[in-house]
Amino acid sequence: MENTSKLSEVLPFLPQHFQSMIKKLPWEILNSMEEIRLRQGKPLMVVCSRNDYFVSGQGLPVTAPHQGYSVTEDDLRNAVQLVCNFSFYSVEEELKNGFVTISGGHRVGICGKTILENGRIKTIRDISFLNYRIARQVLGAADPVISHVIRSPGLIYNTLILSPPQCGKTTILRDLVRQLSNGIGHSFAGCKVGLVDERSEIAAASFGIPKNDVGVRTDVLDSCPKAEGIIMMIRSMSPDIIATDEIGKAEDADAVVAAVNAGVKLVTTIHGSGMEDFFRKQDLKRLHTQVFERYIILSRRQGPGTIEAVMDGDCGQVGGGNDT
Numbered sequence: 001m002e003n004t005s006k007l008s009e010v011l012p013f014l015p016q017h018f019q020s021m022i023k024k025l026p027w028e029i030l031n032s033m034e035e036i037r038l039r040q041g042k043p044l045m046v047v048c049s050r051n052d053y054f055v056s057g058q059g060l061p062v063t064a065p066h067q068g069y070s071v072t073e074d075d076l077r078n079a080v081q082l083v084c085n086f087s088f089y090s091v092e093e094e095l096k097n098g099f100v101t102i103s104g105g106h107r108v109g110i111c112g113k114t115i116l117e118n119g120r121i122k123t124i125r126d127i128s129f130l131n132y133r134i135a136r137q138v139l140g141a142a143d144p145v146i147s148h149v150i151r152s153p154g155l156i157y158n159t160l161i162l163s164p165p166q167c168g169k170t171t172i173l174r175d176l177v178r179q180l181s182n183g184i185g186h187s188f189a190g191c192k193v194g195l196v197d198e199r200s201e202i203a204a205a206s207f208g209i210p211k212n213d214v215g216v217r218t219d220v221l222d223s224c225p226k227a228e229g230i231i232m233m234i235r236s237m238s239p240d241i242i243a244t245d246e247i248g249k250a251e252d253a254d255a256v257v258a259a260v261n262a263g264v265k266l267v268t269t270i271h272g273s274g275m276e277d278f279f280r281k282q283d284l285k286r287l288h289t290q291v292f293e294r295y296i297i298l299s300r301r302q303g304p305g306t307i308e309a310v311m312d313g314d315c316g317q318v319g320g321g322n323d324t
Contacts, residue, residue: 004030009104010132015078018044021069024059034166034304036132040076043068049303080127083108092123104211105135105204133166135201137212141168141305142175145296146184148310148319149176149267154189156180156241158260158291161269162278163298168305169269170245172298174202174212176267177243181215193218194239194264196229202245230255234262243267250283260291273299274308275315288313296320 007030011019014036021044022036035047043054043065053061054068062068083100084091094100099109109131115122142149151157159176163169183190195218197203203210205222214220219237221229226244230252233239242259247268256266272278274297279285295311297320310319 006134006136007033010106010134013082013102015075021055021059025061029061034134038071038079038130040071040073040128044071079130095124096121101200105201107133138171141171142179144307145310146179149294150188156265157293158266159294160292161296162272164273167298167300169298170201173245173269177218178213178215180241181217190217191240194233194237194242195220196224196226196244197222198226227251227255230259234259239264241265245269253284253287257290
């Protein structure tokens with residue numbers, strides 16, 4: 001039921017006839033839906049945890065592309081207006097990153113013609129492709145790895161989650177934040193967590209109030225760039241732990257090192273399928289020796305959130321695989 005309630009947060013950002021078609025799909029599809037994809041001149045598609053389906057004009061799941069409802073230029077235009085709340089210019093800064101975050105922490109990916117200014121992306125025009133990614137909170141998602149993150153009562157390892165897209169890194173990060181904030185029985189007292197939620201996906205804050213459960217000792221800095229937010233948290237909220245999602249830039253790495261030097265522990269994520277991908281990131285690989293003590297590697301091999309390995313700072317495996 002939790003996933004269908006999340007889907008209900010996304011549907012208002014779709015044209016009305018799309019909402020009607022999707023609502024008619026079988027419950028099994030609605031409950032496992034991860035994405036809704038609109039491509040101009042192509043069939044409406046929904047992506048679930050195991051399969052994808054085209055959607056007919058009557059709201060039936062079909063496997064042949066020609067049986068699916070063909071998305072029109074008007075459909076895309078109306079969808080973009082809804083996503084942007086009828087103010088395209090209000091989201092231009094987000095468009096530089098190729099997506100807009102809508103209420104509930106759901107991300108709408110956008111593709112079309114990029115407009116450059118001084119060699120950098122200014123915005124996107126002629127939008128012809130939209131991907132509505134349904135964000136889900138899964139309580140207990142971090143259960144298989146939490147024991148490897150905790151170092152001792154009240155202390156954790158600096159932890160990096162590595163994951164390709166759609167493998168559950170944000171879901172596990174969110175649940176780690178919740179558990180580390182609340183505490184875990186007698187084994188771990190809750191800590192003050194500073195959550196820098198640049199894309200509003202982790203806490204899904206609305207008017208500053210998290211809609212997701214991120215724990216009772218968590219302070220959220222919403223829609224703030226990670227590098228600046230990490231430093232702000234250190235200066236203002238005296239966190240024991242700072243959590244953020246998808247570090248990638250040199251300034252992110254500098255802020256992470258500054259936090260560690262200030263005695264703060266880190267939990268964060270990057271895109272990547274393994275340690276080799278991490279070491280190829282020139283701006284980040286120095287964090288291997290300077291910061292991180294635990295690595296959690298995810299895949300979709302057995303569905304989203306599959307724990308392939310948990311590794312220590314020397315890349316020795318301490319968990320994952322068959323033991324989780």
